[in-house]
Amino acid sequence: xxxxxxxxxxxxxxxxxxxxxxxxxxxxxxxxxxxxxxxxxxxxxxxxxxxxxxxxxxxxxxxxxxxxxxxxxxxxxxxxxxxxxxxxxxxxxxxxxxxxxxxxxxxxxxxxxxxxxxxxxxxxxxxxxxxxxxxxxxxxxxxxxxxxxxxxxxxxxxxxxxxxxxxxxxxxxxxxxxxxxxxxxxxxxxxxxxxxxxxxxxxxx
Numbered sequence: 001x002x003x004x005x006x007x008x009x010x011x012x013x014x015x016x017x018x019x020x021x022x023x024x025x026x027x028x029x030x031x032x033x034x035x036x037x038x039x040x041x042x043x044x045x046x047x048x049x050x051x052x053x054x055x056x057x058x059x060x061x062x063x064x065x066x067x068x069x070x071x072x073x074x075x076x077x078x079x080x081x082x083x084x085x086x087x088x089x090x091x092x093x094x095x096x097x098x099x100x101x102x103x104x105x106x107x108x109x110x111x112x113x114x115x116x117x118x119x120x121x122x123x124x125x126x127x128x129x130x131x132x133x134x135x136x137x138x139x140x141x142x143x144x145x146x147x148x149x150x151x152x153x154x155x156x157x158x159x160x161x162x163x164x165x166x167x168x169x170x171x172x173x174x175x176x177x178x179x180x181x182x183x184x185x186x187x188x189x190x191x192x193x194x195x196x197x198x199x200x201x202x203x204x205x
Contacts, residue, residue, distance in 0.1 A: 008058035027059040094125045103132035120149035124156050139163055
């Protein structure tokens with residue numbers, strides 16, 4: 001109950017749970033106390049008139065249904081409200097992490113998926129995480145596997161071609177040769193030139 005309605009109850013001398021009949025009776029009693037004829041010619045006539053108006057206003061207020069209070073909705077937990085990516089799919093999140101240069105975090109997210117090795121999208125994205133980290137051989141294996149699983153996917157085929165034709169966005173590529181790992185630093189060389197360069201670098205490994 002609002003403070004205004006509580007004041008009206010005090011003015012009429014009724015409880016906050018008074019019925020319509022009780023409100024009417026209280027209003028009549030209060031009006032009778034300040035009846036115009038009782039104050040006829042009295043210096044208090046104006047005061048009595050004001051009092052009668054206050055009583056009638058209080059009765060009208062209490063007789064009307066009390067408006068329902070607006071619903072109160074609980075605020076979401078701060079950590080949830082602060083996450084602009086809540087609800088996005090694993091694939092979308094991994095791609096976002098890759099675009100942000102967080103390949104290791106993206107790979108960890110993929111590794112936690114139960115179908116990481118059977119879902120072609122996840123297999124492809126694992127290849128992308130390897131590519132971003134410079135592991136060209138592993139990237140090629142994953143992307144080739146994804147392409148075989150989803151041969152009609154143009155994105156997978158395009159990525160496979162890029163890996164075979166050149167180097168990933170990073171300036172260094174990790175390659176494995178007979179158990180050895182070397183670094184190749186190049187631009188847009190063909191696959192055979194990259195292998196030859198890497199073998200030359202790894203001769204002393």
